[in-house]
Amino acid sequence: GTSEPKPESMEFYEQRQIVTASQRWSLEVWADPEFGSSASLLAQTQVLAIGVAISSAMALAGGAWAYFRRRLAGASFELEYARTLATTDHLTGLLNRQGLIDAARQRPRDEEATLFFVDLDGFKSINDERGHEAGDAMLAGVAKALRNSFRHGDLVSRLGGDEFVVYAAGRSFGQRTRTTADKVVDRIGAIDPNISCSLGISYRPAGDQSDVQELLRLADEAMYQAKRGGGDRYAVNGR
Numbered sequence: 001g002t003s004e005p006k007p008e009s010m011e012f013y014e015q016r017q018i019v020t021a022s023q024r025w026s027l028e029v030w031a032d033p034e035f036g037s038s039a040s041l042l043a044q045t046q047v048l049a050i051g052v053a054i055s056s057a058m059a060l061a062g063g064a065w066a067y068f069r070r071r072l073a074g075a076s077f078e079l080e081y082a083r084t085l086a087t088t089d090h091l092t093g094l095l096n097r098q099g100l101i102d103a104a105r106q107r108p109r110d111e112e113a114t115l116f117f118v119d120l121d122g123f124k125s126i127n128d129e130r131g132h133e134a135g136d137a138m139l140a141g142v143a144k145a146l147r148n149s150f151r152h153g154d155l156v157s158r159l160g161g162d163e164f165v166v167y168a169a170g171r172s173f174g175q176r177t178r179t180t181a182d183k184v185v186d187r188i189g190a191i192d193p194n195i196s197c198s199l200g201i202s203y204r205p206a207g208d209q210s211d212v213q214e215l216l217r218l219a220d221e222a223m224y225q226a227k228r229g230g231g232d233r234y235a236v237n238g239r
Contacts, residue, residue, distance in 0.1 A: 087102060094156050096157060109209055114201060
């Protein structure tokens with residue numbers, strides 16, 4: 001800005017340029033004999049210059065920290081988005097195989113659980129005769145039927161192709177499980193008269209340390225047992 005007029009008793013001493021990371025400051029130093037020597041005033045201007053530089057650096061650091069926080073939040077969002085993509089089936093919005101395994105392994109290893117393995121019967125003919133768009137619509141319908149057949153907290157997934165798996169934690173094996181299995185077979189069969197499903201079931205009692213991969217293997221065996229029986233039915237491993 002414009003310099004203020006100085007009292008006649010003060011003499012111009014020097015002009016200093018203070019350059020900081022973001023600004024250039026112009027500082028005029030006037031000496032008044034009544035308040036000390038010019039050397040003392042020079043020392044005071046040096047202190048002032050340091051103060052200006054520190055204030056400017058702090059302001060700059062504040063802006064850098066705000067920028068860093070924005071970038072960190074963006075990176076966290078991108079990481080979570082990438083993780084979601086890696087564990088979600090893009091067609092149905094269900095968990096994929098890796099998403100199912102990761103989610104199941106986050107639960108207590110020895111909790112009681114029942115696993116349902118669904119494989120569609122006659123699905124290949126849908127793709128061959130009606131095209132892949134019709135096949136995709138069929139898979140989306142199966143995903144919806146499974147969501148509507150299980151509890152909110154159960155892990156519903158598509159392993160790939162026409163294979164689906166549901167991990168139901170805390171579910172004991174009994175009539176309720178059989179009722180759910182019948183409901184799944186009926187609902188999938190109602191989607192289209194040309195398809196049905198073979199459903200395999202495995203069960204882990206409380207205290208058992210079997211991993212979800214072992215439950216998948218046992219349910220897969222039971223599913224093939226149901227398919228050998230003609231499909232449109234369920235089978236339970238070991239029962």
